Amino acid sequence: MNKDSYIQLLEKPELVSQEQVSDITAIIQKYPYFQSARALRLKILKNQESYKYNNELKITAAHTSDRSVLFDFITSKVFKEVSQQEPKITLKEKILPKRKPTKVTDVEEDLAIGKPLSFTKNETFSFNQWLQLSSKKAIIRTSDDNKPLEKQVDENPEQSEQDAIIDRFIKTAPKISRPNKTIVSDVKITENKQNNPLATETLAKVYLEQKKYDSAIQAYKILSLKYPEKSGFFADQIKRIQILQNNK
Template sequence: MTSQELTDLLQIPQLVSPKQTYMLRDILDEFPYFQSARAMFLKGLKNTESFKYNQALKVTAAYTSDRSILFDFITSDTFNQNEISQYIKQNADYINGLEVLMEDISVDTTGDVDQTLKQHIEDTVVILDPDLFQPKKDDAGTENSELKEEEEINKKTVSISNLDKKEIESFLNIGKPFQFAKTETHSFNEWLNISKFKPIKREIEDSPKEEPNLERAKKFELIDKFISKNPKLEAKKAKTSSHNIAKAQMIQPEALMTETLARIYVEQKNYKKAIQSYKILSLKYPEKSGFFADQIKAIHKLQE
């Protein structure tokens, strides 16, 4: 990659191509603290929905001193713009193929707008007369709709039970880039804490030899003399935090639960927490309880 190409990418990072993404990886191997290159590398992986994105985001967070800036970047409109542009490209042929006829073009009729509006208002007053309405009787229609909903749920259950492991992983979006919203700072920080590298524990082979009793006694004697001759040191008062601790403790766990965090637990194979998360989400968003129930069934299937 030439310096001019790199400069152009720095100005418009959303135009990074798959080929340039791999070239940026080579640059990062040589210059790991090149933050701008890491940002463009992340953008390139996100554009292709690469399975390497989540790991690259984790490494970028390790090289970033202020992770709030990184979070603002990955949740910005510029970073997520590719999904919109891809949708436009997919529908470009359809839009270009549309034929517009003269009859479809609206004609300016501002002169008749007021009269038409008045007529609509008068018609609406008559239509909304409460005396013209009668209470709807309960019939077998509601029972039929409930039966249809149960049949749809059963169909979903059967389809999930017939999926193999790869299809289940695809259904749970395992390996796909995490999509954090601007309000999901807790989920982002929780993911970094869960996935941080554990330090390597090394056993010490040679235990340190004990010092002779005489040398140890001399050291304690010197410490006692120092304490007796020098005045007592006053401990510094700890600064009290100005933020409202009570308010922070009032935040309920369900308020911090998000779909992204549930996905993170699935990725980490912490299936117990993932199931608990989806149960909390189903109570938090009852309109999506069917979707969360399918996620739980898929996790149980993955554990088999």
């Protein structure tokens, strides 16, 4: 791919095609941190509805210095536009008979698991949830005689901060005074709105891709309360997720 062709794709990414994927992949292999090339590859995978897209999004984010720029690109109108060209059927797809799907695969297809995640401009929380790294597991190191020497603790920064707060609380040893029974106090019960503004269908799909089934179910329950007109659809989604849970 020459310089002029590449600049044209940067100016009009909707023109990128499957035929150019090998050229763009070659550029990425030579320059791993070439962010615009990775963005164009994402566009190709999105157009193909490829199962590789979701994982490639994480890899691209890891090679991007400013993830807000990446987020703006994948939520732009240009990125979401799909070429009107008909998808090509490979010789392998023509020859091999279609495999009869099992119950679980039917459910996964209905839940669109493996399909590219599509974020909107107001779904930065869902986007960050998708990109979050899993916390490190505890590692027990052993000596030659198989005796444990040390244990590596979870290095999740959020967890460490919570532990520090608990430690400070224990050190100060605050005393809680007993309430005066003669004084009647009004207790205001507030509605629990935790995660309500953040719950979206995309977030539920993010949890599904991460196999956090309980979180996905909770997200759909919140959505059912937010959008009663779609409660039937969300209830069906919950039933499908429960099937996956029972077949783990």
